[in-house]
Amino acid sequence: GAGVSQSPRYKVAKRGQDVALRCDPISGHVSLFWYQQALGQGPEFLTYFQNEAQLDKSGLPSDRFFAERPEGSVSTLKIQRTQQEDSAVYLCASSLARSGEKLFFGSGTQLSVL
């Protein structure tokens, strides 16, 4: 595709529900990043993939958060037993290089946990 695609655009979940957020990076991009953006804040790093390898997951806030990129393309961020503090916009970005030199961001998934 022309850009990074994220789905769904909006997600409303009841507290305790599991959710899965999808990211389709730009074709051929090696690196994929997930960021979390709380209301009124800048994006915060969650995790980073180089191809299918998850090289850094230091930003994942708890073990309820899990990300995968099994074939080195599409990635899924899963949040188990959602809590209200998980409400945020989840941004996916991809990069052609093995670094974050130039990130292309998707429009994000806005998650609201009630």
Place this chain on the structure above:
Amino acid sequence: AQSVTQPDIHITVSEGASLELRCNYSYGATPYLFWYVQSPGQGLQLLLKYFSGDTLVQGIKGFEAEFKRSQSSFNLRKPSVHWSDAAEYFCAVGPRNTGFQKLVFGTGTRLLVSP
């Protein structure tokens, strides 16, 4: 730990006037520096970046930024603002030792453009 400060939450500029958005960082060594713009409903877009060399960096859409090591600053400027520049602007730093894979963003400055 590294941090980024954008002291202005909101700025209002008249169309055609000049713009300067402030960014200060705290880090042990000079990191890689970035400015991103986020329009409503859109993803963040890279405006410009600084890695080394000339401290005045040119970007897209007529923006430029100047790195000042002594002030730990990387302020964004534009000589004449257009209504389409209204958006949220984020400064970010990337530690060199991680290959700037883990960017740290400021809290953003929302730019409003008045007619």
